[in-house]
Amino acid sequence: MGLIAWLIIGGLAGWIAGHIMRGGGFGILGNIGVGVVGAVIGGFIFDQVLGVGTGGFLGSLVSAIVGAVILLWVISKVHRA
DSSP states (O other): OOHHHHHHHHHHHHHHHHHHHTSSOOHHHHHHHHHHHHHHHHHHIIIIISOOOOOHHHHHHHHHHHHHHHHHHHHHHHHHO
């Protein structure tokens, strides 16, 4: 997948995860950052842990959203401690 697609998926995933976890986004750069890191986490979980491939735009977006939500949840737990 190309760099532009990674940025688009990252931005969408970060924005959606921000709305799921806190009710708002993090700005364009924050959304992309959360989404790209979430895509790495989600890709690992879906591929290595669950053994499910995430091909195509929609599969990548779903795994990135799941990973971004997990990332935001962990950050919220660490931030409170």
